[in-house]
Amino acid sequence: MQAPIHNEAPHAKPESQVVLAARDVTKSFGAVRALKGVNFDVHRGQVTTLFGENGAGKSTLMKILSGVQKPSTGTIILDGEPVELDSTTDAQERGICIIHQELSLAPNMTVRDNIFMGREIRGKFGVDFAEEERQTRKLLEELEEDIDPLAKVEDLRLGQQQIVEIARALSVDARILIMDEPTSALSASEVEVLFKVIHDLKARGVSIVYISHHLEEALTITDHAVVLRDGNMTAYAPRSEIDLEWIVFNMVGENFDLGSPPQGYEFGAPALSIENLCVPSHTGVGLAVDHMDLEVKAGEIVCIYGLMGAGRTELMECAAGRLKNTEGSVKLHGHDISGLSIADRINAGLVLVPEDRQRDGLVQTMTVGKNLSLSSIGNFTKGLFTNHKAEDQIIEESIRDVTVKTDGPHAAIGSLSGGNQQKVVIGKMLVTDPTVIMLDEPSRGIDIGAKAEVFKLLAERAKQGLAVVYTTSEVTECLSIAHRIIVMRRGQISAEFSHDTTKEAIMAASGESLVA
Incomplete structure (x- = not known):
């Protein structure tokens, strides 16, 4: 062409x-x-x-x-x-109005106040909060999203926050x-x-x-x-x-694709075992994860697909120690780690690359190098003393291994593209030498070239014995490097497929249809 x-x-x-x-x-x-x-x-x-x-x-x-x-x-x-x-x-x-890729909401304010921030509706006695709430409800109804206008943004899931960002832009007319x-x-x-x-x-x-x-x-x-x-x-x-x-x-x-499941080796023993796991919904009503079982072997790549609200993120965050489970257990190489802290789970070999890299994965005031070395700080510090040579070596190796495109370790993290920021988050976790890595929407907001690089990196690490679990809301990504595809629906596994399945089968199991 x-x-x-x-x-x-x-x-x-x-x-x-x-x-x-x-x-x-x-x-x-x-x-x-x-x-x-x-x-x-x-x-x-x-x-x-x-x-x-x-x-x-x-x-x-x-x-x-x-x-x-x-x-x-x-x-x-x-x-x-x-x-x-x-x-x-x-x-x-x-x-002219813009909806930015990275959310620009005030998390401690309500949905209503975020939408009308800086252009409040005035009445006889000051701000007309009732009218703002009415217009907010109307906007959210147009977007077919059941979000309380008086809910704080920080209490919403990332996808819901994205809806609020869109509603704010639409409100400007x-x-x-x-x-x-x-x-x-x-x-x-x-x-x-x-x-x-x-x-x-x-x-x-x-x-x-x-x-x-x-x-x-x-x-x-x-x-x-x-x-x-x-x-x-x-x-x-x-x-x-x-x-x-x-x-x-x-x-x-x-013209290239996102790769295929790595072959030519045998999976090892079970690395991550989730048994009868129950995680409460963040709303306090019902279960986000409902008596779920999942086993991932060393060297295996498992993709978890599902609609927003299916429980994918809650499953990952519970396994990583960010959320508490009410029933069941999380086992790493046969050992129950349900009672361990996040830091102890990282030290044991289980790491999470979070869905929101800006809020949860990076420290915006730190450089590229400091972000990369943050999770392995114990490897080059003793008491009040830092071995800068050891830290620099970790940073240089990480930049090279995950192919971060940067002016150098001292560059501001905000100077990187979205794809390279995501590589920094992944690299930060890989330097801890994990045996299980979980990635929640690892390709969110990155281009096809960066996606291919990320998936290639994960496939190579799987060949070395790393157990990989990633979630996605893009069906094409299910059919890339995953050996096995798990579909979640309402906190439970609704279907399980091998890599040679179809988009239609995956989407049908999740309860959705192809976008026309």
Whole structure:
């Protein structure tokens, strides 16, 4: 396939239909050029999907279009006139709103207060909380999500927090809506509802810019596709001219999959045994994990699939010691570790890569190196003294082993792309030399190239005897490196498959249908 390589402005529609445009936009951060003369059009009442690997410049371009950052050079054109977007508030007043990939909610505030933060509805006697609550309920009903407007955000699961972020953006009544990975924490049924909302918005003339690493999913709603690669726009085409192969080719230069289950060796003895496990729901009503049994052998890769609320995260967090079980046990190599602390379980060889890398996996004020060495601090400290040489060696080996792309161990963790941040979280846990690693949505918010690297890393470690358990809400990832696929539904195992099953069988067992 011949890929069109150009940076010319894509004019699939008459110029009058272009509501927002970037012309010859560049953005530099010191010596790093994130954008290199990009031209980009947003069409009225259409969905323009932006594809690209982590670090390609997608989020930088969207931050410029939404007033978060200013371009180094180039012009932003709104309704045919050049504009300077001084801030996100300025952009919102002009009708431009963005849903960021990483959530920007205030966890200690209610859902209602998060949605109306900074633009409270005023009544005769101050803030009209009743009207805000009414509008919040209406928004959540449109998204078909049963969330209490007065619930604190910190008490919601990650997927529910994502819904609140989307509701907040919809409440602004924007005419240009930028969605940066809006479905990264949503189940397939919730994605389907979001796509209905997007179709409704299009019908009202709202223009949408959509960024997603879920390529097949994005193809179902896009009208135009633009591919960024290393700060350049490498390809543009209307929906009628593109397919999955076209996207992958222009993103990474080749068409590849996420791998296959590693073969050529025998599994070892059971490494992780979960027996009759019960974990209470975070709502206090019923069980999130209901009398569940699961065994994973050394060298085996097990994938756990299910809708949000199926109990996947609660299962992982209980096994890791973050949640308490009311019945049953968690055994590591035959030894009951149910009473051990998180630190003691890590020392025993059981580690967890959490679902929310920003909140639970990384310390944002620390460097790349300090994040990597944090979990193995006992290996190079004694009392008040630190063996910096030993720590540096651990960091260097980890950066090399998990192929983190960084300016060096002293770089800020926030300077890395989402995929490289995820590698840091995985690398941090691998330096503890675990025998069992659990990963909750390890590919959330990372591109196809980074996914392939993460899954390749896990497959290689499995060959060395590491037991791997990972959860996913993307069916394609079930059919990649897993030897065995477990489907959870309402806290229990509803089905078990080998790697040669079908997407339809997996989704049917989870109680969902394919997104149309």
